[in-house]
Amino acid sequence: MLQIQKLNVKAAILDMDGVLWRLTTPLVDLPELFRQFDQYNVRVMFATNNGTATIDQYVMKLAGFGVSVEAWQVVTSAMATGYALKKAFPNGGPIYIMGEKALHDTLKDFDFYHDTKAPQAVAAGLARNFDYNMIKDASLMIQKGLPFYFTNPDPTYPTPEGNIPGAGTVLAALETASGVKAHLAGKPLPFLFELGMQRLHTTPEETLVVGDRLDTDILGGQESGCKTAMVLTGISTRDDAEKWRPQPDLIIDNVMGLFQEA
Ligand SMILES: [Mg+2]
Structure with missing residues (x-):
């Protein structure tokens, strides 16, 4: 069974900086990542605390990496x-x-x-x-x-x-x-996750929050009642993540780890 199946979620709300890319450098094979989400029927949204770009700019940035998303799928701080x-x-x-x-x-x-x-x-x-x-x-x-x-x-x-x-x-x-x-207004406050779940029509238990920061992504996801996956491609380290209480549901080297054997 894959990690994503074990988590048993219908949707994922993904942070972008430090999860998908660093500035303009992708951290994993992004088209392949979203093929995997499709294949396992996990719908995706993007929630970023970065309020210096518009929704259209994120849609275009994702398109530039070969990932096609719609404007409703992106929420910012x-x-x-x-x-x-x-x-x-x-x-x-x-x-x-x-x-x-x-x-x-x-x-x-x-x-x-x-x-x-x-x-x-x-x-x-x-x-x-x-x-x-x-x-x-x-x-x-x-x-x-x-x-x-x-x-x-x-x-x-x-x-x-x-x-x-x-x-x-x-x-x-x-x-x-x-x-x-x-x-x-942004993470760790619940507004972005509330907005995301409204649009995904999912409950917190059906929703996975993926992020690279414990004090914003993971804290906000946990306080919203969602499942959480911490990736180590951004700000927080494995040491920080292992000390965090309660523990994230999953700690993975990079976001592709969702599709590895549990
Ligand atoms: Mg981040």
């Missing part, structure tokens, strides 16, 4: 931020946005737009052009008492050069400057 903001502000409206174009574009889909005069909230994420004035302006808004939302807490993300600063680095700067803790 920028979407989770829109989803969380919409619960607080059902009509949308002006908010102060500190982030990249993908965050602005995604929040527009949820009826929010950037405004510096009368914003109802601050929404921020990784801005690779961030500087002192951006931190200053956003932290002043937050100190006025506006609700503060942030895409995701990942301190770093894996690239071929090594682990480089992630959104959590910007989060720490904003929280330090404002003295306020953000409402987080």
Whole structure:
């Protein structure tokens, strides 16, 4: 019996950075990986804490690796931020946005737009052009008492050069400057997994979460009641994974390990 059969799931929600690729370098034979998911009737979705690319950009990136997916199969932490903001502000409206174009574009889909005069909230994420004035302006808004939302807490993300600063680095700067803790939207919060399971029509027990980070992917998957598989091609090491409690259901060298004999 293969690992994936032993897990007895109908669907998998896959993290991408550190699971499928590092930046532009695939970590396994991706077309073969998705043939295997098809063959064993496991539907897939993609959930990333990286809110700096749009859904269309992920669909195109996957297509570039020979994997054909539809837009509904991809969810990002920028979407989770829109989803969380919409619960607080059902009509949308002006908010102060500190982030990249993908965050602005995604929040527009949820009826929010950037405004510096009368914003109802601050929404921020990784801005690779961030500087002192951006931190200053956003932290002043937050100190006025506006609700503060942030895409995701990942301190770093894996690239071929090594682990480089992630959104959590910007989060720490904003929280330090404002003295306020953000409402987080991405993993380990449940929003991305909830959104994923709604679209897959699966229960948590029928859903496998696959990721390379214990403190976001695995923690969020476990807290959402899903089964979890930890891959060792990204951030967390085997040593970290073996110490983690409760243990992930599976620890594998790379994502292809799902299709090896148990
Ligand atoms: Mg990852």
